[in-house]
Amino acid sequence: MFRLSPLASFPLRFSAYALSLLGLIVSLIGLTFADADWGWGVLVFGLLTALGTYDVCQRGRTVSRNYPILAHLRYNLESFGPEIRQYFIQSDTEEVPFSREQRRLIYQRAKNVSDKRPFGSLHHMRHPGYEWMSPSLAPAHIDPSSLRLTVGAERAKPYSASVFNISAMSFGALSANAISALNDGACEGGFYHDTGEGAISPYHRRGGDLVWEIGSGYFGCRNEAGDFDPERFRENARDNAVRMIEIKLSQGAKPGHGGILPGAKVTEEIASTRGVPPGRDVISPAAHTAFTTPRELIDFIVRLRELAGDKPVGIKLAIGPPWEWFAIVKAMLDTGEHPDFVVVDGGEGGTGAAPLEFINRLGMPLDEALLLVHNTLVGAGLRDRVCLAAAGKLVNAFDIARAMALGADWCNAARGFIFALGCIQARSCHTDRCPSGVATQDTLRGSRLDVPTKAHRVASFHANTVAALAEMLGAAGLHHSSELGPEHISHRLTRHEVKSFAELHDFLTPGELLVGGAERHPVFRDYWESASADSFAPPETLAKLRDSKLY
Incomplete structure (x- = not known):
């Protein structure tokens, strides 16, 4: 051989x-x-x-x-493959997760430079999925400063909120300079800054309106065992900067997932802010310990409202099984109490780093989630008492208008505002090596972010985006965002078929669920009656399927 x-x-x-x-x-x-x-x-x-x-x-x-x-x-x-794709291969309109067109628009609006485009749209208007707002032959003029709404009108201390605000991002996830710039920008622009579940840090207390988010770790209002501490909550909630309280049930980036902050990252400053021992691992459980049923959740909302001096209290959640959300609404009906607002977090993910499966495959996308929540509140006769906000990849005027057409009263953005801070979508938020000094606790990297400059860019991004929304609404012949409805947005199904959101989606009528209606709607028909205010558990028929594969 x-x-x-x-x-x-x-x-x-x-x-x-x-x-x-x-x-x-x-x-x-x-x-x-x-x-x-x-x-x-x-x-x-x-x-x-x-x-x-x-x-x-x-x-x-x-x-x-x-x-x-x-x-x-x-x-x-x-x-560096992602950088090659982002800078040399990715098209202007490819959203992975944000397109070059989206990022450029944010940068331009943040810097107060022209955001105009020549030579027509880059979008394929004949392709299925293309959407647009219909203009009117009788356009109106809208003052951007009028695009506000009152949240918690029944409360002693209601809040006048902008239609566009900073979504939840914690100190610890973002650098001290990033939090400072966001808060200064919110103060300059007159909109709110959600603290995230990491409590109210010194960098949040710079004059901007705050929405204090309370997560399952009860940071800033916990005792030594990690349970809710009413006195600590009262002390912080009655601060004049805190305008509303938000109970985080889940978030779009990782719904149903707890978290851990390693002890090495729990500095004296973070420990003081969160009310935990320095140098020790900090656990955020997947579920709350202050309540276990929908009825107990409503009781907790009422308790927080009283402790906060009758400020608006709401909830934030990513929608999962519909019967769990229905159970919360039934608890509202049974008790006669309700949150002042609900923030729907889409399953599209967010600034929070999470397992890939959670980002890609867990949680209802914003469109379906927002429509379900809005429909339920309308059908239960509660929509005029509960305000509704949306969060999830909303960074320009059409994104906001589109969410409003599906039922939102206002919108929140996290990634949009950190782009305004200088984020370049390096997607290294979880490595502590953020090149723009935004998502890091590296003091050298974070200190390179100039607070006054970036704060002004945050305010400018907000102002120019709201101004663009006002122009769009005015071009549609509307006088306020509250007039925007599903009939104003059109969606292309095929090359030759177009439907408005009003035709495309099934909207409930006020009080329809209270009189045994909504039989035409399969989700409400199958799960509304069986949902219980006393439990988040699935209907009995579905519970039995968990014991057998004999479907």
């Missing part, structure tokens, strides 16, 4: 390692018998040989063992 010589059968994948060894040997001989310039060869080839030797001996990466030295080319190319 013919056999290859040992040299011919030497795997080519080891060639870089072999050439490095050969180069080191030649360089050593040259250094010994020639001149000192060969020392550079010894240094270069010595380092490559050391790397190759490490690759061959280590056991963690099979690719490196099979391709010593060469494997690192792959790792390096893979590491």
